[in-house]
Each structure stands twice: as structure tokens, then as C-alpha cells.
Amino acid sequence: MEKIRVGILGASGYTGADAVRLLARHPQVEIAALTANSHAGKPLAEVFPHLSMLKLPDLVTWEEVNWSKLDAVFCGLPHGTTQEITAKVLASNPAIKVIDMSADFRLRDMDTYAEWYGGTHRAPDLQAEAVYGLTEHYRDKIAGARLIACPGCYPTATLLSLVPLVKAGLVDASEIIVDAKSGVSGAGRGLKQNTLFCEAGEGISPYSIGKHRHAPEIEQEIGAAAGAGEPIAVNFTPHLIPMSRGELCTSYLRLANGATPDDLRAALEAAYRDEPFMLVAKKGVMPQTQNVRGSNYAQFGVFDDRIKGRAIVVSVIDNLVKGSAGQAVQNMNVAFGLEETSGLLQLPMFP
Numbered sequence: 619m620e621k622i623r624v625g626i627l628g629a630s631g632y633t634g635a636d637a638v639r640l641l642a643r644h645p646q647v648e649i650a651a652l653t654a655n656s657h658a659g660k661p662l663a664e665v666f667p668h669l670s671m672l673k674l675p676d677l678v679t680w681e682e683v684n685w686s687k688l689d690a691v692f693c694g695l696p697h698g699t700t701q702e703i704t705a706k707v708l709a710s711n712p713a714i715k716v717i718d719m720s721a722d723f724r725l726r727d728m729d730t731y732a733e734w735y736g737g738t739h740r741a742p743d744l745q746a747e748a749v750y751g752l753t754e755h756y757r758d759k760i761a762g763a764r765l766i767a768c769p770g771c772y773p774t775a776t777l778l779s780l781v782p783l784v785k786a787g788l789v790d791a792s793e794i795i796v797d798a799k800s801g802v803s804g805a806g807r808g809l810k811q812n813t814l815f816c817e818a819g820e821g822i823s824p825y826s827i828g829k830h831r832h833a834p835e836i837e838q839e840i841g842a843a844a845g846a847g848e849p850i851a852v853n854f855t856p857h858l859i860p861m862s863r864g865e866l867c868t869s870y871l872r873l874a875n876g877a878t879p880d881d882l883r884a885a886l887e888a889a890y891r892d893e894p895f896m897l898v899a900k901k902g903v904m905p906q907t908q909n910v911r912g913s914n915y916a917q918f919g920v921f922d923d924r925i926k927g928r929a930i931v932v933s934v935i936d937n938l939v940k941g942s943a944g945q946a947v948q949n950m951n952v953a954f955g956l957e958e959t960s961g962l963l964q965l966p967m968f969p
């Protein structure tokens with residue numbers, strides 16, 4: 619079988635670089651193009667010395683890429699920039715499969731997109747075409763898709779733990795509280811004051827309280843799991859914590875239809891029995907980010923709440939792997955009919 623020729627847009631960023639790291643060892647992939655913005659013209663090894671052992675094309679601007687020579691494109695670009703670039707890529711080569719790691723194509727409702735991303739979408743036809751790339755729950759659609767919108771890292775961690783519970787009617791979808799923590803790489807490589815060592819180290823800080831753009835994304839998918847007409851409300855608060863990668867989301871849930879926390883754990887075990895990357899912790903075992911660091915695994919734990927009728931679910935992922943580049947590679951594998959775990963079986967790094 620001929621190798622899939624892949625281009626990675628935004629290879630000088632964190633998600634792009636992690637896509638390079640994974641795809642460089644993928645047996646069915648050839649990395650044929652890498653793009654950057656301010657770093658265009660450099661070898662990737664100059665930006666990321668940890669990848670210096672790889673033979674790779676130099677970084678170029680996306681305008682310099684010959685799309686006719688590619689089969690798949692991974693986009694690790696800032697949201698807002700991806701929609702126009704994707705429209706040009708697909709106009710130039712309609713056969714390319716685009717696997718987008720940005721937020722540009724995740725929200726299906728145009729008004730919701732405009733409200734949370736500050737304006738009208740500039741490629742509405744593509745937004746309508748895009749398939750939400752939460753692999754474990756949209757595998758059939760991803761298999762036939764040309765444009766895959768990979769979920770945000772927080773929605774990935776949250777939805778993987780909650781969708782099976784909502785689908786089974788075990789929790790009240792109108793009262794979900796998600797308390798989320800992310801390592802600093804979640805904010806990208808660009809310089810931002812709050813991610814400086816002096817400001818992010820030695821402390822933990824919430825941000826976007828009550829108004830983070832991942833809340834409507836999580837609600838969209840909880841709504842899809844609950845079914846039309848069901849009331850949905852997700853309270854979502856993210857925090858920045860001083861570690862480079864990893865994400866932990868704690869969901870506080872009201873039980874429904876007489877369910878117990880043990881029923882929730884059993885539902886997750888049943889939903890994910892045959893899933894290669896989903897780990898449901900045994901009763902009493904605490905999920906922690908170190909258990910999945912550097913890997914495409916997600917781990918979930920279900921706990922009793924002291925308060926009757928409630929339960930607490932904890933999920934962990936690596937934001938740059940299952941939360942972006944790894945899930946993107948998993949989606950490419952599904953879209954091209956490859957073994958879904960291909961290139962993704964690295965074990966977590968510990969300590």
C-alpha cells in the first residue's frame with residue numbers, strides 16, 4: 619500500500635509538533651509538508667530540537683504548499699485562521715482529507731459559533747460538512763468524512779466520560795458541573811503573560827469563569843447524547859496549573875432514574891469494553907494525569923458523593939495527544955480505513 623502523504627499546518631506549534639512526533643513513526647504515513655508562520659524558512663529541528671533526528675521537509679508558509687501532492691492535512695493553526703485556509707486547500711484539491719485541531723468547525727449551530735468566536739463563519743458550507751471528531755462516538759461518520767473537526771482538549775476529556783452516562787439516562791443533563799485543570803501547553807506556544815514561568819508556576823488560577831468557549835461545545839454534544847428537547851446545562855470552569863501537559867476534569871453529577879455510582883462505572887465499562895484507548899479505573903482508584911502522560915489513553919474514575927443522589931466522575935487525558943494530535947491521528951486512521959491504533963500505541967511516560 620502506498621503511504622499517505624501528509625501535510626502538517628502549524629508544525630512550529632505544540633499540537634503540530636506533537637502530530638509530527640506521532641506521524642513520523644506511523645508506518646503508513648509520509649510527512650510531505652510542514653508549515654509555519656513566523657518560523658517559515660527554518661528546519662523544524664531549529665524550532666524543536668527534540669525532533670532533530672527526523673528527516674523532514676523544512677517549514678514553509680501554507681501558501682507555498684502543493685496541495686495536489688497531499689492526501690491528508692492536519693491543521694494546528696489558531697482558531698479563526700483555519701476556516702479560510704481550509705477552504706483554499708479543499709478548493710485546490712477536493713480529495714484531500716482535512717483533520718482540523720482548531721475550534722473552527724466544531725460548533726454546528728452558526729449563531730452559537732458567532733456568539734463564542736466573535737463573528738460570522740467564513741466557510742459555512744464547510745462548517746456544515748464537518749464531522750465532529752470525538753472518535754469513540756463518531757467513528758462511523760468520521761470514516762466517510764473529508765473534514766474532521768477534532769474536539770477541544772477540555773471537551774474531549776469531559777465528553778468521553780459523560781456521553782455514555784447521558785446516553786444511558788443515568789445522570790441529569792440539566793445540571794452538570796465540570797471543574798477542569800490544564801497544563802500550560804494547552805494555551806499554545808505563543809507568548810502570553812499568564813503562561814510565563816513566573817506567573818503560571820507555584821500556583822493555580824481559574825480563568826474564563828462562567829464564559830469559556832468550551833461550555834457550548836460540551837453542551838452541543840451532551841445535547842446530542844441526551845436527545846432532542848432534553849434540557850441541558852453545563853457549568854464549566856477551567857484552571858491553569860503548573861505542569862507542561864495533562865488535563866484533569868472533575869464532573870459533579872446528579873444521578874437520574876434511580877442510578878447509583880456503581881451503575882455509572884458499569885455503563886462506562888460497557889461502553890468502552892472494546893475501545894483500545896479508554897481506561898475505566900476500578901472502584902476507589904484515582905485517575906491522575908501521570909497515568910496517561912504522552913499517550914493517547916484517557917482514564918476515568920467514578921466516585922460516590924457523600925451527598926445522596928449525586929456522583930463524581932474524574933477524567934484525565936494528555937491535552938496534546940488524546941486532546942489534539944493523538945485524536946487527530948486516530949481520526950486519520952479511521953478516515954483512511956487503517957488500523958485505528960496505528961502510530962498511537964506509545965505507553966504513558968511515568969514519572
Ligand SMILES: NC(=O)C1=CN([C@@H]2O[C@H](COP(=O)(O)OP(=O)(O)OC[C@H]3O[C@@H](n4cnc5c(N)ncnc54)[C@H](OP(=O)(O)O)[C@@H]3O)[C@@H](O)[C@H]2O)C=CC1
Pocket residue numbers: 627628629630631632633634653654655656657658680693694695696697699719720721769770771803804805806807808937938941942
Ligand atoms: N495546545 C493544546 O493543548 C490544544 C490546542 N488546540 C488547538 O490547536 C490549534 C493549535 O494550537 P497550538 O499548537 O497549541 O498553538 P501554537 O500557538 O503552539 O501554534 C500555532 C501554530 O500556528 C502557526 N500560525 C500562527 N498564526 C498563523 C497564521 N496567521 N497563519 C498561518 N499559521 C499561523 C504558528 O506558526 P509560527 O509559530 O511559526 O508563528 C504555529 O505553527 C489551536 O486552534 C488550538 O486552539 C486543540 C486542542 C489542544
Ligand SMILES: CC(=O)N[C@@H](CCC(=O)OP(=O)(O)O)C(=O)O
Pocket residue numbers: 697719720721769770771772800801802803804805806856858941
Ligand atoms: C490552558 C488553555 O489555555 N487552554 C485552552 C484550550 C485549548 C484547547 O484545547 O482548546 P481549543 O482547541 O478550543 O483552543 C483555552 O482554555 O483556551
